Amino acid sequence: MPLYSKQICKGNLILALWQITESKEELLAKLQEGYQEETFQKRSEQANAMHYLASRCLIKEIFPGELVFLNKNEYNQPALLVNQVPFHISITHAADMAGIYLSKENLPGLDLEKIDQRIARVKHKFMNTIELEFAGSENQISLQTLIWSAKEALYKVYGKKELDFKEHLHIHPFNISQDNFGVFTGTILKDHFIQKHHIHYQIIDNIVLTYTSTYDAEN
Numbered sequence: 001m002p003l004y005s006k007q008i009c010k011g012n013l014i015l016a017l018w019q020i021t022e023s024k025e026e027l028l029a030k031l032q033e034g035y036q037e038e039t040f041q042k043r044s045e046q047a048n049a050m051h052y053l054a055s056r057c058l059i060k061e062i063f064p065g066e067l068v069f070l071n072k073n074e075y076n077q078p079a080l081l082v083n084q085v086p087f088h089i090s091i092t093h094a095a096d097m098a099g100i101y102l103s104k105e106n107l108p109g110l111d112l113e114k115i116d117q118r119i120a121r122v123k124h125k126f127m128n129t130i131e132l133e134f135a136g137s138e139n140q141i142s143l144q145t146l147i148w149s150a151k152e153a154l155y156k157v158y159g160k161k162e163l164d165f166k167e168h169l170h171i172h173p174f175n176i177s178q179d180n181f182g183v184f185t186g187t188i189l190k191d192h193f194i195q196k197h198h199i200h201y202q203i204i205d206n207i208v209l210t211y212t213s214t215y216d217a218e219n
Contacts, residue, residue, distance in 0.1 A: 003061055004097065009200075011215030013103040015110070018058045020050055020096045027053035035060055036069045051093035058100045059089075077159050090156045094207050106215040109157035113149040115142055115206050126151060126165040134173040142203065147171045149210040150186050150199045157197065157212055158188050176203070186212070 004017040020027075028044065035056060037043070043052050059068055059080070069081040070089075080087040080102065089102040094112035101110035123136060123144050135143040151169040163169060174184035180203035188195045198216040202209045 002057065006062070009211075009213075011103065011106050011213060013101060013106060013108055013213055013215065014062060015099070015101045015211060016058050016062055017097055017099045017112075017209075018054045018061070020054045020098065022054075024049060024053065027057055030057045030060060034065065034067055036067070038071060048093075051098050054098035055091045055093060055100055058098060062100070062102070075160055077156070090153075090211075092152075097204070097207055099209070101211050101213070103213065103215075106213040107157050107159060108211070108213045109153035109155070110211045111149040111152035111156070111209070113145050113152070113208050115145045115203075115208060117141055119144050119148060128166050128170065130173070131171055142208065143176060145208050146176070146184075146201055146203075146210065149208050150184070150201070150212075153199060153210045153212050154186050154188055154197060157214060157217075158190075158195075163188070163190060171199075 002018055002022065004019040006016040009015055043049065063082050066082050071079050073079045078089050078091055080089040087102050087104055088107050089100060090108040090110040092099050092110050092112045095114045097112055099110055099112050101108040119141060120138060126148055127136065131147055135147055150171055151165045154169050155163055168188060168190040170187045170189060172185040181201060183198050183200050186197050186199050196218040197212045199210055199212045
């Protein structure tokens with residue numbers, strides 16, 4: 001089952017997920033025409049090639065028949081050209097799933113994370129005092145995973161690196177809804193830069209999905 005979901009989000013952003021069921025050869029075959037990336041040969045031979053290839057197949061799924069070129073910008077973030085038209089794009093993967101979030105106008109941040117008990121061992125490295133107060137208990141693994149994932153999404157929106165997850169990224173208290181999707185709030189705070197974001201989330205089986213963009217920001 002290749003394309004798991006596709007939706008047009010507010011701000012005209014496109015969010016798409018791919019559930020990997022294909023072989024490596026099948027994924028490679030989908031990228032034989034119309035896709036270009038300078039490091040494609042090297043990346044497609046690496047250990048995590050399945051995630052890498054699935055995310056690139058997603059891009060081709062969104063732009064069938066178009067000429068797609070993916071490269072990195074000066075901050076080592078992905079930059080997309082479709083028929084020479086620039087797009088902002090965020091790419092992520094976890095377990096058997098890959099995802100992309102893209103827009104012409106808004107900077108996107110997308111993250112997938114597998115829910116794993118091991119996150120409790122490192123929570124003090126990325127969660128501040130307030131976050132530990134509302135989400136630091138041993139039975140709050142899903143909430144801790146969402147906080148980590150949300151900070152990854154915020155990091156991607158900021159796009160300039162040099163952010164400390166514990167010091168510069170702040171998740172406001174929230175609870176997971178009964179239907180496992182909703183919105184909470186996070187803030188990027190570094191030096192004189194302050195940007196508050198609405199962060200969308202969903203829990204799919206044992207994977208958390210978080211996404212936000214500059215469209216979701218309050219300046």
